[in-house]
Amino acid sequence: MAQQVKNTNIIWRQYFIKFYHRERVLLIKGQQRRNVQNLWDKSNKPSNTNSFFNKNAVVIEKLSPGVSSSTGLKERLSPNNYTPIRQKQSLLVEFIRLIKAYRDLSKAKLAALVILTTMCGYAMAPMATDLTCLFATTTGTGLCVASANAINQLLEIPYDAQMSRTRNRVLVRNAISPIHALSFGTLTGMAGVGILSTMVNPLTAILGASNILLYTCIYTPMKRKTIANTWIGAIVGAIPPMMGWAACTNNLELGAWILGGILYAWQFPHFNALAWNMRSDYSKAGYRMMVITNPLLNSRVSLRYTLALFPLSYITPYIGMTTWWFALDSSLINCVLLFSAYKFWKDSNDKSARDLFFASLVHLPVILALMMAHKKDQGIIINNEIIDVDEKELEKVMLELES
Numbered sequence: 001m002a003q004q005v006k007n008t009n010i011i012w013r014q015y016f017i018k019f020y021h022r023e024r025v026l027l028i029k030g031q032q033r034r035n036v037q038n039l040w041d042k043s044n045k046p047s048n049t050n051s052f053f054n055k056n057a058v059v060i061e062k063l064s065p066g067v068s069s070s071t072g073l074k075e076r077l078s079p080n081n082y083t084p085i086r087q088k089q090s091l092l093v094e095f096i097r098l099i100k101a102y103r104d105l106s107k108a109k110l111a112a113l114v115i116l117t118t119m120c121g122y123a124m125a126p127m128a129t130d131l132t133c134l135f136a137t138t139t140g141t142g143l144c145v146a147s148a149n150a151i152n153q154l155l156e157i158p159y160d161a162q163m164s165r166t167r168n169r170v171l172v173r174n175a176i177s178p179i180h181a182l183s184f185g186t187l188t189g190m191a192g193v194g195i196l197s198t199m200v201n202p203l204t205a206i207l208g209a210s211n212i213l214l215y216t217c218i219y220t221p222m223k224r225k226t227i228a229n230t231w232i233g234a235i236v237g238a239i240p241p242m243m244g245w246a247a248c249t250n251n252l253e254l255g256a257w258i259l260g261g262i263l264y265a266w267q268f269p270h271f272n273a274l275a276w277n278m279r280s281d282y283s284k285a286g287y288r289m290m291v292i293t294n295p296l297l298n299s300r301v302s303l304r305y306t307l308a309l310f311p312l313s314y315i316t317p318y319i320g321m322t323t324w325w326f327a328l329d330s331s332l333i334n335c336v337l338l339f340s341a342y343k344f345w346k347d348s349n350d351k352s353a354r355d356l357f358f359a360s361l362v363h364l365p366v367i368l369a370l371m372m373a374h375k376k377d378q379g380i381i382i383n384n385e386i387i388d389v390d391e392k393e394l395e396k397v398m399l400e401l402e403s
Helices: 002-043 051-055 057-063 085-105 108-124 131-155 178-200 202-222 229-249 254-277 279-285 295-318 325-346 350-373 391-402
Strands: 380-382 385-387
Touching: 085 131, 085 178, 108 131, 108 229, 108 254, 108 350, 131 178, 131 202, 131 229, 178 202, 178 229, 202 229, 229 254, 254 279, 254 295, 254 325, 254 350, 295 325, 295 350, 325 350
Parallel strands: none
Antiparallel strands: 380 385
16 A cells, blocks of 8 residues: 555656656747847837847847848847748748648659569660660659559548558548549649650550540459459559550560560559458458459469469470570579468468468569579661671671661
8 A cells, every 4th residue: 555655646746747847848939939029019119229239139139130230129020020930940841841741642652663564674675785865754754643542642632531552641630622632633744644645656645645544444443343443453553564665666566565574564463462461351341352352263263374484484485585694593483472472362361361471471572583684685676677687796786777
């Protein structure tokens, strides 16, 4: 009993100490505000002495830095001469808040992953050496992705508000207005397609514009109507590496379709694993997903398309995109993903779904890096055709290009 009384006294003592310090800080801040107000009031009254100015010279200098000391007190404390520190700070805070809102609206992490696949598509194309074209391609693609994601969020405001994963998005919590989001999506889409059209080539611009329309006008409405939306969404994810290839070659050869096929197949284990742990939210919002209508199909499709990654990876050395070492290396990383997909198919639960999801996040950048590391020299491009040359014939081909 005595110990309890002692503990209670300690708690109350700590509370009163905190209360005392808080009240003391408030009193000091209030006194500082009153001092500034008194300086302003006194400056409006006529005075025949200069002692007041000398006494408060330091205070005045802090309030209005940069103003000459010979200036009268009234002029120095005038709002026209007072540096609007708080106003500048509020503008800076508002600017930072707006940048963060644009980042969330464009789904920056997802956009970075899409740009990575686009860069891989460019790097895997024959004779990809133009850094200016690569920069224009990644910039235009990033703007197209930002446009598609912004319009997608605009169309799904009432549904995002019902899901725990998306209820904190900028449009749901009114961080920016729908008109603002629509303007952002429209301008970024126009800028992205314009950059791709003028600085890259029309084919890449057509692919970028098509992806925006496919994502916003077809995939987004289909999410509430049929499970086929997953296959349409996989097409959206498969187009960016094809854009990278087209930016370099101005054509869509077999290599571009293989890259698109790898990204297309990868979408299913990645998204289906994510959807498993989001199934209650999807059901609440009224989305038609495989994980809700047919959970067995959800895991079976994940396993099926994971198996499809093996032959797609073997085709790349067969057509001369990579060396045969890539067939071996890709088999190892594909086996890791296959093992997770098999466990998810055998026993679909939250843990197996999380394991498959994180395995897919590691799988994509690793297999793309291996592909670029094992890239095989495919020659040069003349009139949109790939021509294989060796070092002895390189000079002859260069003369042909100059002529």
